[in-house]
Amino acid sequence: MLAALGLSCLEDLVAHLPPEVLLRRPLQLPPGKSEYEIAAWFRAQAEKNASGYACFLGAGAYRHYRPVLVDVIASRGEFLTSYTPYQAEISQGTLTAIFEFQSMICQLTGMEVANASMYDGSTAAAEAALMAARITGRRGLVTARTLHPEYRQVLRTYARFAQLPVAEIAYEPDSGGLDLADLETHVNEETAAVLVQSPNFFGIVEDVPAAAEIAHRRGALLIVVFTEAVALGLLAPPVEADIVAGELQSFAIPPNYGGPYVGVIATREQHIRQIPGRLVGETRDTQGRRAYCLTLATREQHIRREKATSNICTNQALVALMATVFMTVYGKQGLRELAEQNLAKAHYLANRVQRRFSGPFFNEFVVVCQSRPEAVNEALLAKRIIGGLPLGRFYRELDGCMLLCVTEMNRREEMDVVAEALSS
Amino acid sequence: MNGKARTHISQNEPLLFELSSPGKRAYQLPPLDVPAADPQAVLGRERVRPEIENFPEVSEVEVLRHFTRLASWNYAIDLGMYPLGSCTMKYNPRINEAVANLEGLLWAHPYQPESLSQGCLEIMAALEAALAEITGMDAVTLQPAAGAHGELTGLFLIRALLASRGNPRKKILVPDSAHGTNPASVTMAGYVVENVPSCERGMMELATLERMVNEDVAALMVTNPNTLGVFEQEITRIAALLHERGALLYMDGANMNALAGIARPGDFGVDVLHLNLHKTFSTPHGGGGPGSGPVAVKRLLEPFLPVPRLVRRQDGWALDYDRPQSIGRMRSFYGNFGVMVRALAYIMAHGGDGLRKATLDALLNAAYVRKRLESYYEPATPAPTLHECVFSDARQARHGVRTGDIAKRLMDYGFHPYTVSFPLIVRGALMIEPTETESKLELDRFVEAMVCIAREVEEDPELVRTAPHHTRVSRVDEALAARRPVVRWRPPCGK
Numbered sequence: 001m002l003a004a005l006g007l008s009c010l011e012d013l014v015a016h017l018p019p020e021v022l023l024r025r026p027l028q029l030p031p032g033k034s035e036y037e038i039a040a041w042f043r044a045q046a047e048k049n050a051s052g053y054a055c056f057l058g059a060g061a062y063r064h065y066r067p068v069l070v071d072v073i074a075s076r077g078e079f080l081t082s083y084t085p086y087q088a089e090i091s092q093g094t095l096t097a098i099f100e101f102q103s104m105i106c107q108l109t110g111m112e113v114a115n116a117s118m119y120d121g122s123t124a125a126a127e128a129a130l131m132a133a134r135i136t137g138r139r140g141l142v143t144a145r146t147l148h149p150e151y152r153q154v155l156r157t158y159a160r161f162a163q164l165p166v167a168e169i170a171y172e173p174d175s176g177g178l179d180l181a182d183l184e185t186h187v188n189e190e191t192a193a194v195l196v197q198s199p200n201f202f203g204i205v206e207d208v209p210a211a212a213e214i215a216h217r218r219g220a221l222l223i224v225v226f227t228e229a230v231a232l233g234l235l236a237p238p239v240e241a242d243i244v245a246g247e248l249q250s251f252a253i254p255p256n257y258g259g260p261y262v263g264v265i266a267t268r269e270q271h272i273r274q275i276p277g278r279l280v281g282e283t284r285d286t287q288g289r290r291a292y293c294l295t296l297a298t299r300e301q302h303i304r305r306e307k308a309t310s311n312i313c314t315n316q317a318l319v320a321l322m323a324t325v326f327m328t329v330y331g332k333q334g335l336r337e338l339a340e341q342n343l344a345k346a347h348y349l350a351n352r353v354q355r356r357f358s359g360p361f362f363n364e365f366v367v368v369c370q371s372r373p374e375a376v377n378e379a380l381l382a383k384r385i386i387g388g389l390p391l392g393r394f395y396r397e398l399d400g401c402m403l404l405c406v407t408e409m410n411r412r413e414e415m416d417v418v419a420e421a422l423s424s
Numbered sequence: 425m426n427g428k429a430r431t432h433i434s435q436n437e438p439l440l441f442e443l444s445s446p447g448k449r450a451y452q453l454p455p456l457d458v459p460a461a462d463p464q465a466v467l468g469r470e471r472v473r474p475e476i477e478n479f480p481e482v483s484e485v486e487v488l489r490h491f492t493r494l495a496s497w498n499y500a501i502d503l504g505m506y507p508l509g510s511c512t513m514k515y516n517p518r519i520n521e522a523v524a525n526l527e528g529l530l531w532a533h534p535y536q537p538e539s540l541s542q543g544c545l546e547i548m549a550a551l552e553a554a555l556a557e558i559t560g561m562d563a564v565t566l567q568p569a570a571g572a573h574g575e576l577t578g579l580f581l582i583r584a585l586l587a588s589r590g591n592p593r594k595k596i597l598v599p600d601s602a603h604g605t606n607p608a609s610v611t612m613a614g615y616v617v618e619n620v621p622s623c624e625r626g627m628m629e630l631a632t633l634e635r636m637v638n639e640d641v642a643a644l645m646v647t648n649p650n651t652l653g654v655f656e657q658e659i660t661r662i663a664a665l666l667h668e669r670g671a672l673l674y675m676d677g678a679n680m681n682a683l684a685g686i687a688r689p690g691d692f693g694v695d696v697l698h699l700n701l702h703k704t705f706s707t708p709h710g711g712g713g714p715g716s717g718p719v720a721v722k723r724l725l726e727p728f729l730p731v732p733r734l735v736r737r738q739d740g741w742a743l744d745y746d747r748p749q750s751i752g753r754m755r756s757f758y759g760n761f762g763v764m765v766r767a768l769a770y771i772m773a774h775g776g777d778g779l780r781k782a783t784l785d786a787l788l789n790a791a792y793v794r795k796r797l798e799s800y801y802e803p804a805t806p807a808p809t810l811h812e813c814v815f816s817d818a819r820q821a822r823h824g825v826r827t828g829d830i831a832k833r834l835m836d837y838g839f840h841p842y843t844v845s846f847p848l849i850v851r852g853a854l855m856i857e858p859t860e861t862e863s864k865l866e867l868d869r870f871v872e873a874m875v876c877i878a879r880e881v882e883e884d885p886e887l888v889r890t891a892p893h894h895t896r897v898s899r900v901d902e903a904l905a906a907r908r909p910v911v912r913w914r915p916p917c918g919k
Contacts, residue, residue, distance in 0.1 A: 001792050001864060010784040013791060014686055016808045017655055021687045027776030028557050035519045038772050042765070045543035046528025050536050057533045060756060067451065069487055071525075077502030078495035081516050083840070084712035085498075088900040089892050090835050093498035094711035097491070100440050103913040107479050113911050117713070119569035122756035130612075150756040157730075157752035161580055161614050205471050234463055236473045257544040258534035258757025259569070260714030272909060278712070283905035285897040286890070295905040301572070301608035302846075306617045311608035314570035314702065318710025321491075328440055328487050332479040334451035340463060341456055347466060348458035360467045381537070389535050412457040 054414040055386040058364045058405025059201070060121065060148050060227045061258065062250045064338075065409060067329045070252040074322045084278075084317070088293035089285075094317060095292035098280040101324045108229075108327075109244045110237030111266035116278040116294075117320040118312070121247025122151040124263030125195060125225045126158040127276045127310055128245035131265070132193030132221040133164055134274050134309070140190040141166045142220070144178050146200035148227055149394040155195070164192070176204040176357025176366065183214050191220040198224060198238065199231055201394075202357055202403065203346075203364030212240035229323075230407075231362045233330075233339035243267045252326035253319055262319035273299060276310030338408060345415070346406040352419035356401050364405045366391065366398065367422055373402040379421050385414060387421070428504070428869050429838025434896050437493040440480040441913050450484040478915055497896050498711070499840050505866050507793075509812045509843035509855025510603065510651055512681045512703035517773065520706065520766035529765060534757040538742050544761060545741035549734055551718075551768045558771075558779065559677070559697060560690025561720035565729045567759040571678060572605040574698025574717025575645075577730065579613035580751045581696055581721060582643050582672050584728040588749065593642035593671070599628055601651045601847040606676060615642060622849055626652040626805040630661050637669050647676040648689070651847040651855070653790065653809035655682075663693020672696065680704040681859065682787065682811035685780025689720075696721045705767035716763035730754045785860035786811045789867060793858055796871045800878040804850040811859075817852035820878070823885040827852045830877055832899060833891035837873035 002008065014022065033041070055063055074080065078093060085091030085098075098116045105114035118124035129141050141159055143152055145168045152168070159166050167186050170179040178196055187194060194215040198206035208224055215222040221242035226232065229250040238244055249261040265275055272279075273296065281295030301308040330338055342363040356366040369376050373390035380387040388402035406415065463472045482490070499506075506513030524530075532544050552564040568574035579596065586592045596610045599620045607617045620636060623629050633644070644666055649655045656662070663673045675689050675697035681704045683689070689697050701707050701716040709715075721729065731750045732743035743758075774782060787810050794803065794813035801815035817827040831841030831854075843855035858867060880888050892898065 001788055005788075005791050005795055010781075010788060013784060013787040013810075017687060018657055018660065020660055021655075021692045023560075023686060023688055023691065027685050027779060029554055029771065029776040029779070032775030032778040033772050035773075038519055038769050039523060041772070042523035042526060042529070042547075042769065045546050046526040048543035048546065049528045049532050050540035051528045053536075053540070055533055055536070057535050059535055061534050063531070063533070069450070069484070069491075072488070073491040073495070075521065076492070076495045078498040078500045079711055080521075080708045081501040082498045082711045083501075083506060083508060083511060083513055083709050087499075087831070087835070087841055088902070089832065089895040089897055090499035090840065091497075091711070092896060093494035093496065096439070096494050096497070099911075099913070102911055103439075103441065104479065106912045107476055119573060119714075120756055122753075123569065123573070148756065150753060153731075153753035154755060157580065157754060158612075160752070161583060162612065163614060205467060233476070234472060235467070236471055254530040254762075255533045256530055257532040257541065257761040258759065259755075260716075260760040260762050262714075272911070279909075279911050281905040282910040283901045285901065286899050289897055291897040291900045293900045293902050293905050295902065295909060295911070298906070300604075302604035304608070305604045306607035306611045308604070308608040308611075311572040311576060311605050311612055312570075313572045313605050314713045314715035316710075316714050317712035318708070319714055321711070325487065325491060328480055328482060328490070329450045329484075331444075331449060331451070331481045332476055333449055333481065334453070335476065335479070337453055338451075340460070341453060343463060343466065344456055344461040345458055347461040360471060362467075377537075381540075386533070386536055386540070408453065415458075 050386060053384050053386045054410065056388050056404045056406065056418060057386060059389045059403055061255045062228055062405065062407060063255060063409050064230060064250050064407055066252045066254065067326065069329055070322050070325045073325050074318055079318060079321055085294060088291060092292060095280050097321050097324055099292050101320050102280060104327050105264050105266050108232045108237065109266045110239035111244050112269040113272050114264055114266035115275050116280055117315040117317065118263030118265055118277055119316060120259065120261040120263045121227055122154040124245040124265050125151050126155045128223045128243045128265055129155060129193055129195060130158065130162060131274050131276060132223060132243060135271055136192045136221060138190055138192035139164050140192055142169060142186050142191055143195040144169050144197060144200065146171045146178065146202055147195055147197045147225060148201050175359035176202045177359045178206055178211060180210055180214065183211065187214055187218045187220055189218060191218060193221045193223050195223045195225060198226065199228060199362045202366045203361040204357060204359035205235060205362060208238045209240050228362065230339050230342055233335035234343060248323040251323035253322055260316060260319050262316040262323055274309060277312045277315055341408045345410060349406050349415040349419060353422045363407060364403060366401050366403055368401055369422060370424060376421050380418065383417055385417060387418065431894055434496060435493045437490060439913055440482060440490060441478060443482050443486055443490065444480040446481060448481045448483045450482060450487045504838060505858065505862050505870055506840045507842045507856045507858055507870060509857040510678055512857060512859055514706050514859040515861035516706055516708040517770065520769040523769050524762050524765040542740050545734060547765055547768055549741055551764050552734065554771045555699060555718055555720055558684055559720045560688025562723040563726040563729060564718050564720045566718045566764055567730045567754050568698065568717040568719055569755050569760055570715035571698060571700040571717040572609060573754065574719045575605055575609035576612055577719045577754050578674055578696045578698055579609055581725045581728045582674065583613055584751050585725055586642055594640045596642055597636060597644040599646060599650065601849050602647055603676065603678060606645050625807040626650065626654045627656055628662065630658045633662055633665055637665060637671055641671045643672040643674045645674040645676065647679055649679050649682045649810045652805050652814050653812035654805060654807045655810060660692050678703060679811060682783065684783045685776065686783050696725055701763050701767040706770045707763045707766040714760050714763055716760040782860045789858040789860060789862055793856055793867060793871060797874055800875055801854060804853065812855060812857035814850055815854040816850050817854060820881045821852055823881050825881045825885050825888045827854050829888050829891060833877050833888045834873060835892040836894045839870055839873060
């Protein structure tokens with residue numbers, strides 16, 4: 001090949017670069033390793049992490065059973081190693097699966113259109129807020145304090161650079177739900193959107209219709225955020241929302257130390273041209289056969305450049321595929337049964353501890369600890385159980401409390417140990 | 425036709441909703457080991473939904489066959505070359521998948537105690553260090569979820585730094601050859617885009633920038649090598665000019681596959697850049713994600729990096745949230761950890777020498793393709809190119825055939841198309857990036873296919889204009905999809 005190019009060595013390929021930019025020494029990295037050595041090194045790292053522990057952490061990352069078919073399908077090279085499906089004729093597999101994903105998200109959320117995925121729930125919520133500002137032409141954002149604290153931090157970062165002011169709404173100290181009176185006082189003619197998470201960060205199922213009523217009365221949009229998608233198998237869909245922004249990690253995506261996960265934005269048909277990210281639509285080929293392709297690209301950065309609805313390009317197609325397979329495996333009956341198991345198990349443990357809030361909850365709840373939450377967790381670690389999330393780090397007033405999550409993966413015996421540790 | 429492709433049976437498959445019938449199931453749950461809770465009693469009647477209307481009900485074998493049939497309708501790097509320019513579609517080594525799927529990594533909860541997360545933190549620290557060395561930068565954040573997310577992070581950092589000096593400034597200069605994400609990110613960061621024209625050879629000229637850089641300019645956002653595959657020859661002088669006038673140099677690292685081990689952005693004056701782990705560092709594209717877009721910066725931008733920062737304490741790695749000047753968070757938790765694992769495994773497999781060798785092989789493959797196609801397609805620039813080569817469809821357009829048609833015809837020969845109609849500065853662009861992982865045999869087949877198509881354009885242009893002819897579906901009507909958007913399945917009327 002060098003000869004065909006009239007070159008004598010590989011270095012000739014960079015001979016035209018300005019001499020001052022060339023790196024004159026080898027990169028200071030360890031020498032290349034064999035497959036065996038690489039596997040051994042990563043295995044050693046994995047062993048330094050918790051292994052063989054029961055776990056009661058949720059707070060935006062949930063431990064649910066992952067049906068075997070999820071990895072069987074998502075590890076197929078035709079899905080794993082394909083590019084974004086711009087070339088529809090040879091991407092019908094990915095496109096069809098995304099179309100099914102969008103359809104199922106609509107069925108679950110009660111919305112009319114859903115995009116092909118977002119990076120995660122936190123960026124989906126922030127992008128939904130920007131979307132609401134575009135739709136309403138207003139600038140104010142109002143968020144519940146019970147929106148996941150890290151989602152609020154992301155929202156603040158995006159909002160700060162978009163110069164959108166953010167106000168926070170208190171929670172009712174007894175129920176743990178949104179303080180509707182406080183919401184009333186903060187929503188006004190400048191408000192683009194109200195962001196409410198349900199179930200909220202404390203696990204409480206919010207009164208979405210009441211929040212919608214307050215937002216809509218002043219011409220603001222309601223954005224309903226979810227972090228625990230399994231709840232949608234049981235809870236009334238947030239049909240009163242204008243935009244739903246959520247995280248689907250619960251749908252067979254491993255916790256994986258925080259990512260990759262998969263967010264989504266769903267909305268009403270009328271807002272379809274303001275939705276960020278990719279959309280797959282149905283169409284025909286030249287012979288009239290049903291086919292799918294990416295559509296409404298005139299919203300997107302590669303066409304609109306600085307006038308695009310968002311800069312988003314890569315999304316989370318493979319992770320969305322995992323969620324699609326999960327939804328298909330569980331299906332209509334299974335998702336409900338799974339949600340009911342989560343509900344039953346969480347209530348079993350909650351009934352044995354001192355709950356901080358009285359509102360209805362799904363699979364997470366806040367517990368008042370008799371001793372320091374950190375001390376409770378230390379004691380549990382000795383029994384190979386990772387306890388709940390101490391809340392003082394995010395809510396100073398809840399310093400003596402922790403957030404517990406119970407899923408179908410938690411056994412009754414573990415819960416009994418936790419209940420005992422919490423009451424001592 | 426050459427020997428790469430022939431027709432074979434492709435199964436039909438309806439949508440899941442059309443396969444569905446009541447009572448079919450593909451799941452099993454263990455028996456409940458606690459008393460059941462009545463949803464309506466504990467949540468309230470109005471908070472419980474009726475059934476999920478039209479949600480699928482299918483059997484286990486139907487699930488497997490459904491998605492396997494769908495899979496067979498995709499092209500993929502596992503099936504052959506993917507010459508998409510600026511996308512760096514290289515082989516995805518499976519050892520990376522194997523280590524990423526270790527239970528201790530897969531099931532690590534982001535809030536589990538740091539003392540029980542040392543393996544994850546060690547992996548992140550090793551990757552940060554390797555990327556800093558490869559790019560010649562001082563600090564790296566792994567938090568951004570994708571390249572465009574990295575761009576946004578980098579621009580926020582620039583704004584935060586300049587604001588701390590008293591004036592965030594107004595404009596970001598973006599060359600006309602840039603990816604669409606660049607101007608879109610600029611707008612999201614609250615800046616105005618000003619386009620920098622390229623010279624005839626496809627580069628930026630110092631003289632143009634001398635005129636454009638003033639006290640309103642916050643930064644220049646450059647892709648280097650640019651989207652023509654050309655290295656910006658005046659980059660060090662451009663960097664000096666920007667710095668002299670109080671502006672910064674942002675580099676889009678999409679084309680880092682041309683530089684790893686050869687030249688370091690940090691050494692030629694770049695202040696901040698993002699990388700795409702799903703390009704240069706071989707993590708699978710997955711049909712459009714997940715990606716990962718780490719951002720590397722010089723020391724002056726380090727205080728502004730997103731929280732948390734990974735720090736070394738006596739008892740091991742820890743996450744530091746006490747960063748008063750930080751721009752805040754860009755994403756929940758710490759980024760796409762699973763993608764980081766794969767990228768680190770790739771870097772470990774190569775080592776410093778291996779990365780340099782891979783880069784040179786990528787350059788060799790691109791130069792070879794360019795040389796062999798030059799007599800059939802019009803090169804976009806006379807300048808030497810690095811990891812990719814761009815042609816225009818000028819010669820084929822005389823026969824009424826455009827770049828998009830040639831791309832579709834390439835499918836019939838068993839290849840994924842090159843990048844079509846980009847960069848925008850080339851009329852009817854064909855942008856080809858073979859990467860280092862293609863053998864001479866696969867490159868020769870690709871060249872042969874392109875040469876055959878060039879001949880077809882002259883002899884039977886209609887054949888090319890109506891391509892593809894051997895794919896599962898023929899040309900898909902994208903205009904129809906946009907005119908009448910159908911973005912979800914609905915039950916047929918009357919059902």
